[in-house]
Every structure is written in structure tokens, then in C-alpha cells.
Amino acid sequence: MPEQPGTSAGSATSGLPTDALKQELQELLKVAGQRVLRSVTSKVGSLGKKVGGAVVEKAAAPVREVGEKITGGDGPAGLAKSVGGGVVKGVAGKAKEAVTGDGGDGGDGGGGGGDFGKVTNIVEHIDVGVPVRVAYDQWTRFTDFPGFMKKVEKVEQDSDTELKWRGQILWSHRDWKSTIIDQVPDKRIVWRSEGSKGYVDGAVTFHELAPDLTRILVVLEYYPQGFFEKTANLWRAQGRRVRLELKHFQRHVMTQTMLHTDELQGWRGEIHDGEVARSPQEAEQSAEQQEQPAEEQPGEEQPAEAEQREPEQPEAGEQAPEQQPESEPAAQGSTEQ
Secondary structure (H helix, E strand, O other), rough: OOOHHHHHHHHHHHHOOOOHHHHHHOOOOOOOOHHHEEEEEHOOHHHHHHEEEEHHHHHHHHHHHHHHHHHHHHHHHHHHHHHHHHHHHHHHHHHHHHHHHOEEEEEEEEOOOHHHOOOOEEEEEEOOOOHHHHHHHHOOOHHHHHOOOEEEEEEEOOOEEEEEEEEEEEEEEEEEEEEEEEEEOEEEEEEEOOOOOOOOEEEEEEEEOOOOOEEEEEEEEEEEHHHHHHHHOOOOOOHHHHHHHHHHHHHHHOOOOHHHHOOOOOOEEEEOOEEEOOOOHHHHHHHHHOOOOOOOOOOOOOOOHHHHHHOOOOOOOOOOOOOOOOOOHHHHHHHHH
């Protein structure tokens, strides 16, 4: 009697070491997944250890899912489909998610790769061997920055409070706009900015350490947006860039500005709440008035004037003091003889 097709297939499968095959397939899958991860990690190796850790963390999920499918009863027949459609697609998708920070849990940064889009705090300082006024005046000349800074390409100052910037981020070029909300000469400058691919809010303060030594403290809040910005932010590239640009400023002040301090003209007005509270002309007039000595109060007599004052004339009815004539002693002497 001929055997049924299902019965023969079942007997053939029962004769195979399926448990051992499943174990070998799991090991093969593990090796394949590790190779894919190493390949992806090597391609983004320049992104730093943080990217590699994120990719491994997010790529482990599809690998585990495929392994569970094999051991859970899908069998060896689903290996090609699981590896091709699960591991490769899952690793690629998770790697992209880890780099770009675009998670599937929403755009509020609370899940997935949202941690990479948070604010980056940058705090740096430099010391320059010039008076605080010179350092401050040079800093307020924003349009000079492209001449000695490497990644600042262009600066346009539309008004006393608004500026347009253009800089280089990796191989890309970005534009943003900043608004000065508080500025006090020789003290501080505080600004806010906006841009489609990220922006930087911050403050810079000036501190006199000695008559010819000034410390400049820069505190920034960097909000990266876009692929290049988030990629560079993974290994704190912006912090190192700020440090290098400050060194360029230090070099320019020490080699160029301090040789021509008489020709340096900075903006010395005051800004509060985003509006000009005192123009440079008003600030200069106020400074000149403070430097001038206090005027003499009316009614006060000077010693020289008191000495030169003539004796007061006697009032009517008063007798003038008697004065002894100079010839009287001589007359008395001639009488005694």
C-alpha cells in the first residue's frame, strides 16, 4: 500500500537531528549578526564609541527576534527569510535610527535615539594679555571673525542687536541668526539664536585679572538638528571646535590687535531685553563726565581769594582805629634832646 505524502515527509523529518540543527543555526545566526554589526560599526567608526555602542544596542533586538523565531518552531525553512529580511533590514534601520536620532517613539526626544538631540553644554575660557577694554572691543567686531576663525565663514550685522552667521559643520554649510538680548561694555554679551539645522544660545563675560590680563569665559547651549549636526555632536566635536576658535581669537588679539589698539573701535553701547538702552555716543559722554573732576561749589572761598580781600570799610557812625603817625617817635626824640 503506497505511503501517504505527509507520512513520508514526517518520517524523514523525524529522522533528522533537528535539535542539533537548531543549535547550529543559532550559532550561525549569531556569527552572521556579529559580522553585520562589525561591518556597520566599522563604517561609522569615525563617529566614535558612542555610535558603536548605540548601534550594537539597537541592532541586538532584531537578532534576538530571529533567534526566537527559529527556536520557537518556525524551523530551518525560515532561516533565509529571517536573516535576509530581519537581520539586514533591522540592523540597517536601527543603525540609521541610532545615528540620526529619529526614533519611532515620537518626536519629543523621549524614546529611540532622542538622547542624541538634547542640548549640549559647552564651557570654555581663554586668557589674553590685553586690558579688558581691548578684549571687549575686539570681540564686538563680529564681522572680523571670518578673518581669523577657521569655521566661521561669514557674519553680517543687520542692526545693533541682530546678526546673520554662516559656518561649516563637517562637509556641510549652515546659516543661523542670532539676537543680542543683553550687552554691557567690558562686562558681558548674552544672545539667543535660531536656525533650521541647529542653533546656539550663550553668553560671554570679560574678567580683569590684571591691568594687562583679561579672562574671557564662554558658556554655550548647543541644540543640534540634522544628520551632520547630530553626527558631529556624538563625540563632542562642537566643544573642541569652540576651543580652537577661541585660540584663534587669542592669537589674533596677541599678534594683531595689541599692536594697533589706538585704531580699534568697538561697539560700546548697552542692550537690555533685546533693545538698545544706551547708544555708544551716550555711553562715551557719560564716561567723560565721570572722568572730569567735580566742579567747585558756588559760595566757597578759595584761600588765595581770602588773602587778597581788602579790609572791610567801617560802617557809618563807627570810628576808624587810630593809627600812630610814623614821624611821632622821631619828634619825641628831638624834644628830649
